[in-house]
Amino acid sequence: MKNNQEIITALNWRYATKGFDNSKKLSDSELNLLLDAVQLAPSSYGLQPYQIVVISNQEIKEKLKAAAYGQPQLADASHIFVFAITKNYTTQHVDDYAKNIAVTRTIDVIDIQGFVDTMKGTVNSRSQEELAIWNAKQAYIALGVLLETAAIADFDACPMEGFNNADFDEILGLEEKNLTSVVIAAVGFRSADDDYQHLAKVRKSKEDLFIHV
Numbered sequence: 001m002k003n004n005q006e007i008i009t010a011l012n013w014r015y016a017t018k019g020f021d022n023s024k025k026l027s028d029s030e031l032n033l034l035l036d037a038v039q040l041a042p043s044s045y046g047l048q049p050y051q052i053v054v055i056s057n058q059e060i061k062e063k064l065k066a067a068a069y070g071q072p073q074l075a076d077a078s079h080i081f082v083f084a085i086t087k088n089y090t091t092q093h094v095d096d097y098a099k100n101i102a103v104t105r106t107i108d109v110i111d112i113q114g115f116v117d118t119m120k121g122t123v124n125s126r127s128q129e130e131l132a133i134w135n136a137k138q139a140y141i142a143l144g145v146l147l148e149t150a151a152i153a154d155f156d157a158c159p160m161e162g163f164n165n166a167d168f169d170e171i172l173g174l175e176e177k178n179l180t181s182v183v184i185a186a187v188g189f190r191s192a193d194d195d196y197q198h199l200a201k202v203r204k205s206k207e208d209l210f211i212h213v
């Protein structure tokens with residue numbers, strides 16, 4: 001367990017890695033740590049309205065690189081995480097979640113009918129466009145969990161929005177799965193040559209960032 005200073009040191013050490021060492025790969029246990037962490041990410045009501053495609057196949061990574069304006073992270077990182085939201089989001093997804101709760105907590109769905117109705121009310125009150133925005137917000141929380149966990153575990157990562165969503169969806173066959181990509185992260189190990197790792201962090205001052213009342 002890291003102490004407070006070690007946690008902040010790790011978060012300062014993290015940076016949006018541009019140059020990955022393509023000879024270094026995450027081991028199975030390192031990858032599993034990230035999968036465990038992302039699985040535990042919070043989401044509104046706990047619905048997790050997304051899936052995450054994890055790519056290590058080099059051929060696919062090269063295709064994704066071409067669909068991400070040639071950004072080198074796509075081909076050189078160990079793994080690419082593509083956060084994809086559920087496209088046509090319906091109350092069926094709420095029912096699936098309710099069943100999972102019932103099984104996990106050994107209760108009947110009827111015991112959580114009020115909660116289920118509240119969730120369905122939220123889903124029914126929103127257009128598919130609004131639901132897509134809501135679902136994307138949840139996916140970004142999972143992205144944040146991935147980034148912070150990677151930093152604390154001494155892995156490098158680069159969050160990325162600079163890619164063509166339609167091309168990614170096609171390469172990964174997401175349409176057929178009722179999914180669409182919203183944000184990605186390249187994960188692996190920094191190259192010693194990546195000068196970005198030496199740049200000072202530019203952040204708002206605490207006075208500008210926080211409002212204490």
Ligand SMILES: Cc1cc2nc3c(=O)[nH]c(=O)nc-3n(C[C@H](O)[C@H](O)[C@H](O)COP(=O)(O)O)c2cc1C
Pocket residue numbers: 014015016017018071158159160161162163183201
């Ligand atoms: C949602 C999101 C999208 C980003 N997209 C890209 C990207 O496409 N390519 C890239 O090199 N960096 C990308 N970044 C990295 C940011 O530029 C970087 O996090 C920011 O400048 C702060 O620097 P630091 O993360 O190194 O501290 C993205 C970051 C976030 C959070």
